[in-house]
Amino acid sequence: MHKYTRRIVAIGSTYTRAFHQTLRIRPLRRTMTQMSSNLQQAELPNTCQYTAKTRQGDYVVQIAWPLSWTEDRKPRKNDASTSILYLVDGNAYFFTAVDVSRRIDFTNNTKTIVVGISYPPSEYVYDLYRRGPDLTPPSEDGQYEPIYYDNGEPQTHLKWGEADNFLAAIQHDIMPFVEKSLFGHLFNGDKSIRRGLFGHSYGGLFSLNALYTKPMLFDAIIAASPTIWWNKDSIVNFQEKNFRAGAHPVPGGSSPSLILTWGSGKAEFPDKDCAEGGAWNRHHCDAEEDPMEESMSGLVGRLRDSGRLKNIWTWKLQSEDHGSAAVAGLQRGMWQFLLGL
Numbered sequence: 535m536h537k538y539t540r541r542i543v544a545i546g547s548t549y550t551r552a553f554h555q556t557l558r559i560r561p562l563r564r565t566m567t568q569m570s571s572n573l574q575q576a577e578l579p580n581t582c583q584y585t586a587k588t589r590q591g592d593y594v595v596q597i598a599w600p601l602s603w604t605e606d607r608k609p610r611k612n613d614a615s616t617s618i619l620y621l622v623d624g625n626a627y628f629f630t631a632v633d634v635s636r637r638i639d640f641t642n643n644t645k646t647i648v649v650g651i652s653y654p655p656s657e658y659v660y661d662l663y664r665r666g667p668d669l670t671p672p673s674e675d676g677q678y679e680p681i682y683y684d685n686g687e688p689q690t691h692l693k694w695g696e697a698d699n700f701l702a703a704i705q706h707d708i709m710p711f712v713e714k715s716l717f718g719h720l721f722n723g724d725k726s727i728r729r730g731l732f733g734h735s736y737g738g739l740f741s742l743n744a745l746y747t748k749p750m751l752f753d754a755i756i757a758a759s760p761t762i763w764w765n766k767d768s769i770v771n772f773q774e775k776n777f778r779a780g781a782h783p784v785p786g787g788s789s790p791s792l793i794l795t796w797g798s799g800k801a802e803f804p805d806k807d808c809a810e811g812g813a814w815n816r817h818h819c820d821a822e823e824d825p826m827e828e829s830m831s832g833l834v835g836r837l838r839d840s841g842r843l844k845n846i847w848t849w850k851l852q853s854e855d856h857g858s859a860a861v862a863g864l865q866r867g868m869w870q871f872l873l874g875l
Contacts, residue, residue: 580598588708595711597650617644668696738759759856778840795862795866796849847874
């Protein structure tokens, strides 16, 4: 028991009386066991997920829709037009994208369905063994430059070049369920719904490959820090080259748009030794690789000259390294996709 004494002044109509009153306050005591027994799993409203059994393996597909819609995914009458954004590496970016979409909706009344294509849960945010083949485009000759361990030995267990297969799984296995089974009431005959695709790093490479090989599948591609020099520039010399040589404009409808973002290079961070440790040193060592800015400049020039895109937007994200440019690029890209197309 804790003893607490306070002085209370009571003011009446004809007199003022002061007195002391002693209160005894019983402290609230709850054991950790009692508290933990009431814990529940945190939930995000208006979301669901399922495991997609596809030709490329199993994926956890996470879906979110606007907070103003009903739990069974029905919009309000005369609601704003809808966009749908697909993300690869959903394990890392799905919940971030949902948060961004809902904040944009709050201020600008934009209705967005977010679809994260993820790998089954593990202790890591990325599945390095599956995303390598899933997100990298096939080379023209079937050859791939090896990645080496620190001791100089090649990592022969890694596979590459299955981006076309992964895109086919998205197009033929995942999209039909999402757009016909879950949201068929929206997509049935509505041509105004816009599709976007986001990917970062290898995911950005995958997004560009989707643009080059299936230019009518998405209205907008958001490619954050795409490593287009991967495998000796094979995507530049094969898929991009074929895309630029294709029909102008893209046959069958309006041309897609491209949103490119990337972070700062090492020269823009203090020159630190990675071995010294420390957060800022790590920030410097994770900066964009030297070819990034030059590669992006060349890519934009070539694609603009091709005349095959409706719009191209670019942002260099100052003081963001390769990793942090993913989230900054996602937000910047979503703003452009939802408000600026």
